Amino acid sequence: MSRFDALRTQLREAADTFADGPDALEGILLGIVDDVDRAVREPLEIFPVCHHSPASAIAMARRLRDKQPKVVYLELCEDLAPLLTELRNCRLPVAVQAFATEIDGFPAEWAPLSVVAPITEASAEYQAISYALDTPGVELVLVDRSADHVFQWDRPRAPAEPADPDAPPPEEEAALHGDAVGVGIGDLRPRFAELREHLLHHGKVRHWSEWWHQYVELPLGDSDHDTYRQVMLLIGSLFRRLAPGDPHETRVDEDRERYMWTRMRQHLAATGTDPADCLYVCGAFHAASRVAEFGVDGSDTFEISPRSASRWQHGLIPSSHASIEAQFGLAPGSVSIAATEWAKNLKRTRVKPFRLAGQAGGTKKKPAALPAPAPEITPADNLTGFLQRPPVVDRLDEAELLGWSVEVVRAARRNGYLSSTADAIAVFETSILLAGMRDRAKPTPYDFQDAAVTCIEKDTVPGRRDVRRIVEIMMGGDRIGQVGYDALPPLARDVHDRLAPLNLKLDQRGVRRALLDIASQPELEACSDLLWMLRWLMPDGAARPIMGERRLGERPIQESWDLALGTYQRGLIELGYEGVTVEHVLEQRLRRIAHSPRATAATVLAAVEDATLYLRSHRLAGELGVRALEVLTGERGADGAPEVLRRIRRLLAFYRTTEPVLPAWIESFVKAGYAHYCTLLPMVFADEDARVDQVAAMLGFLFSMEGLALSLGCDRTQLELAVAQSHPGEPSLVALLWAAQVQLGTLSRAELRARCDELVDSPLTLPAYPRYLSGFVHALEPAPGLVDFVVEAVSNAFTRLPDPVLLPWLPTLIGTLKAGGADLAPLLIREAGRMFPSRLAALDEWTPPWLAPEHVPVTRAASGTGVALLADHPATCDALADLLGCAGEWTAAAPGGAALLDEYPDTAVALEAAMT
Template sequence: MKATAGGPFAPLREQLAGAAGAFADAPGGLSGILAGMVDDVDRALREKLEIFPVCHHSPASALAMARRLREKQPKVIYLEMCEDLTPLLGELRNCRLPVALQAFATDLDGFPSGWGPLSVIAPITESSAEYQAIAYALDTPGVELVAVDRSADHVFQWLPRPEEDSGPEQRETPPEEAELHGDAVGVEIGDLRPRFAELEEHLLRHGKVRHWSEWWDQYVEQPLSGADYDTYRQVMVLIGSLFRRLTPADGERRAVDEDRERHMWTRMREHLAATGADPGDCLYVCGAFHAASHVEQFGLEATGPGFDITPRTATRWLYGLIPSSHSAIEAQFGLAGGSVSIAAATWEKALRRGGVKPYKLAGKAADPSRAARPLPVAAAPSPVTDRLSGFLSSAPALDALDESELLGWCVDIVRLARRNGYQSSTADAIAVFETSVLLAGLRGRARPTPYDFQDAAITCIEKDVVPGRRDVRRLCEILLGGDRIGQVGYAAMPPLARDVFDRLEPLGLDLSKRTIQRALLDFTADPHLLPCSHLLWMLRYLLKDDTVRPIMGERRLGERPIQESWDLALVRQQRSIIELGYEGVTVEQVVEQRLRRSVHDPSATAAVALAAVEDSILYLGARRFTDELGERAVHLLAAERTVDDAPEVLRRIRRLLAHYRATGADLPAWCEAFVTAGYAHYCTLLPTAFVDEETGVRQVAAMLGFLFSMESLALALGCDRNQLELAVRQSHPEAPAKVALAWAAQAQLGLLPRAELRARCAELLDNPLVVPAFPLYMSGFVQALDPAPGLTPYVVELLSDAFAKLPDRVLLPWLPMLIATLRREAPEMVPVLVREAGRTFPGNVAALDTWTPPWSRTAPAAPPVAASGPVGGLLARHPAACDAVAALLGCEGGWASGDGPGPEQGLVARHPETAEAVAALLAG
């Protein structure tokens, strides 16, 4: 519908055109903007479907909405809200505002994978026009509420996709302020703010205010809070038109706004055609920005082309309510801190002063028997008259100084400041009062606003010191209303959240309080509390915040708890539990889904699968499901081509094997398969890992630890030990730490005699070119203590020899590098080395002078033994085997000649029973 040249706004249009010609350098452009704004107002007011323009969380909009609903009594309310959020509105009865309607999706289909999870929220406060409309529609029989805005799926469909792997662009907000909303995309009714930076800067500078929220409160909220409906409506459309005409026409946001308007008008026309409702009985509630729409589909009599609404994607959306707060809303939508709290205080004051009766949802659903009761006859629409001329030409009536109100603020802020550590007094209260009046006068207003009072309090009380956690600005926000935090009622929660609260009832706590409560569990006195403990540990596993926090107690394999202590913040952290309910019906189901998803993730490794197996035993105890995860671990281990996770794999499989052995149950088939697969896998990769520069010493040591510690089980399951020997023989490392590790592995397998190992290490200490790198060799030997614990005495010996042989000029620069290397590469094995040194060295200084190292003592000569009998025959037939055993035990030398016994004969003489038994066994 086009605006007529005449009409009630013709004088205003001519007046504005004259002003543009008198004051503007280019009157043509300004005149067109001003005349266009008047045309937008005329067009919106002449529309057959009554348009109610609003601004989000605006007390003036809420007051005008309450008045208009009681006067018009509409039968259909079209609301600018995501159409798929409508079923949630009835659950607002069971909540304490502010809360937020939420659409949540984790399984994406049709969106880039990097965007997940997707979340859309729409906060609702009591001092908002949308809540008044919702409460009226739900509690008035025969009234239909229709959400006409795009769905949550379309919110993300219409977002630009510059990069497939990056998430949707969102406003940066401090985590501590937006924690209730997380990283959700906010959707609100009436996002009314200049989208032209120069305009906002101009308004703030000439309005003598600090930020946009203060400008809006001073120049829009206060004048419109007591205005009649026609004036309110025309002014709001005028402001929306101004901001719209100064928005860049080629911006992406402008295109999305226009598509939203086409969507809403299309949905309204479809509903009217389907129901046959009279447009005169309907009310369209939308943001003032959309009320001045220029799209072709605007109006019920629009002749523009239809708008094709794209189908939703296959993404599965889940819906619910989460708690919100004033600070979370401010952070989400870029409002000044405390502005929503001040708006709530303004709303309550306006209700007391103006006598407006607001709509408020009852605690339970309306009586169905009242549904057939007819509605009162709607008031006839009043003719369109020009209210803008009077509003724009006359200065707003300034409120007189309310001394009692200001004095109350000043006294209360001083009292609150003293409680928070400030050295404030009565003199500060007087100073805040006078400064507030002074600032208001400088800013052109007779009555100080809450913002004037806040500035005065900061100047007079805070100065430059904040003694506690809260500054004066925050104290003023608390004084003027505080950060009100909503709460979702029990009946409005998803089944999982209700199940959690029901199962924790035996704790005897008041789970409706927002405070952190301490739960003490003594299982000896109250064994029936064990299910509560099990549930709390599952919540701790699923929730990474402090919703449930253990103070005493831990969850480990094979341990039975005796006592536990917990800090519970289930109501304060409602959002976490509610969003957990989007993943399943019970906590156990969510745990199972997450474990299965973690092991089947493309980036999953064998270590991740073993961790999932352990978590499954701890939290679920389902043998079949645990075996499924274990089989996945075997598959992942066989498919790995690196050994980066070898230390984690070794640590977890050892713990799992110990658990199964301790419980007395049969070893699962997947454990046997994992050991055999790991034995073959690590034997195959061992030569490559020794020479690969990207593979660290810890990884190689963990591979050897797996092979040596699992050797007996692997051989019992059919593995071949020759595979391990061949892998060690084929390993030819060059890095010092890996060289020492290879020597230790050869010694453990019997491929390197102890005497030869001593000779190699002595050669390293004698070579001055190698001595600076000797700490790296020591690091390798210390790492080898896990796969070859029998080398611990020798490592102590080697380190002692180094301290004894190296001169001070070499040892002193060498020590810091040794300590740093051991701390960096083998911190967990140093205590083993220290304990062995404690057993080897004397316990006091006095004994040190006469102490002889055990490795330097010589064995006494044994009496000659004739090489006769079965033992002599055995030694004569197998001299090479006897030489190998003697060398392994540290005996040097060859066979004795005719003039005396050799070391082998001395060995036989010292252990005749053993020699006779072996001889009898071999003689058969």
């Protein structure tokens, strides 16, 4: 005769009374009893739990002291077992993590893969772990699927929806787990939406966490072991039988149960352990399993698939109450309330919890030996009595509620609310009123929270926190865990060791200011190098420079940093999964950037610069430089030309000042880039999508690298042909082409000036003249020698263009100068300062040089060594005259070219000054 026959009889009678017949509910009601009976009769004791449940933790601590099992099987990823001993070096809550960046067998877009399982002190799992690790002769065995199987069994992921731009950003504490997949240990939220809504509606609560607190946590807080176990099995079976029929979720749940029972039977067979000496800790949902592999006598028909070739790393990361709530869909503040309830339960029940020896915040001594285990008593049907017993009405604890009301008003005033004693009284009375409306004699923390919001928070929130958040903090706060030094991966420990000369407590949360006087303490330069690498690798805010910068060829003198490595401990730990040192990780990241399918020549050159700047590695810079050459030759546009030009100029200047010879890769890059851009030039000029700054940068590369390219064997004819074959249609590109022709010598300045005059004189081209000027401004990139002509053209535009044409163009001019202000604006300003008078009084009598009379008497004697030199070399004088736009013939009237010098006195004076 089964111990639950009486309960089955009552349920049949209830089915007859409330349904059309016993068959209507037999599959659910009687099936639930069968699940409970089956689990209770199992020789290997099953202990059902709910994640972060104080009632489960109290029941677990009590049961471990009474039973003292020799083997504890725990529902947790089996590959996380080596990490659990490191929990004693941490301050809870923390999360055990499996992390993979090098994936094999999964879609590339899934990378990186991350699985976390958070652990808090108010959890049954932590009690089991502490007992097993600190009790001699006890073995802890993790039996759940590995992290690799978590993703093997995962369904194809849907593309992530774009984030709502209007949504508030997640709080820092709620993002500690990042986008990791959470592994819930004993998750008991019902998946059946209608059941959940039914429970919330009739329980007069807002969310599942409040329902669980009111109807499970409080009744089970003082119950005995058999009652707790049977009730939890009942709840797990109920939710399992009413779960939606999603084939994928059902298959995953059942496969997990088959996996765990298969692992337990394998361990029992290998060690010969008596199942009566074991305890299986799992979620109540899985405790009521109906798979054929259930139990020590279950079938061995499940085959565990091999793991993929992905390279998994394991470690501990800090967690927090808010991050647990965010990842597992719990109500805000529910984990903090559970922690408070755990402390109250310990005081009320006087149960002595298990705690790892050396745990941060606890004793360093080994725990005392356990007393002899209590004798086993055959469990009876406690479930019937529990279900028939009316709920115990808690007395109103006025002292506790009054303390809450006073404290919330005090906290609200600190956060900017104009709350007073009257508000405290209102919160007190409203809490009692809300509890009564919800059929509760004693207000719960959730009733109090609603009352505080109603009475204190009016129409605005004056500070950073609203009243709901204030109550959450008051009820226990968002406790944030920390991973101790000994539990950190080698890279993180190395970072702390290398930054030790700063004498800062970098393991603590918050910002620490570091002052580095490298001039007087040269040993701090190593700290500076490490901080710059951390700034490159870690999220913004972990290492932020306040004073100082890192440039090629420069050495630091003084620096100031804001460091928050304790706050960003998770990011530092995950760096340790990628390598053993920061330098190793940075080198891997740079290689990954350079060999990415989306890499451009500009991004690879940026990687070359970073390798030189942070790692000072000529080997890596050379390797990445060769890759930059490969990427450049494969590009078919000018999109990255501005960035390529800026970076290759910086690298050239650095190597020319620090190395006796240029590296081979940079010579090859210049040579191949010269030929590549010459080939692309005609096509880019004709491309309607090409911007003028991009084409100007391409020409800037060709002209600025021309000397080096020609010395390496390039042919200038290739550039001349490329310019001759270019036929742009856009006015700014036309002006850019004219500037290139002037730079090549195929177009004189006089011809260029005449073309500009034609544009202004023609009413058809006058509206487009400002666009030509924009092209001339960008032309200063490839042809900086035209700066005086650009000043002249812009000045003429202000003089001759009508206001309807000039004024709309001015924003374009300002935008052009702002975009290229680092190089172009100083050239124009310096040249304008040289041309224009320095005093305002001289402006009225000033004549622009381009408007000066062509024939001015010579004011200085055109004789001396300069004239004699010109007479001896007339070809040089002709070349200079053509370059300056002077036309004329040598005459015999004046020996030695004096007639030509008299005709162009300015040229004579300038040449004489230069030669003397």
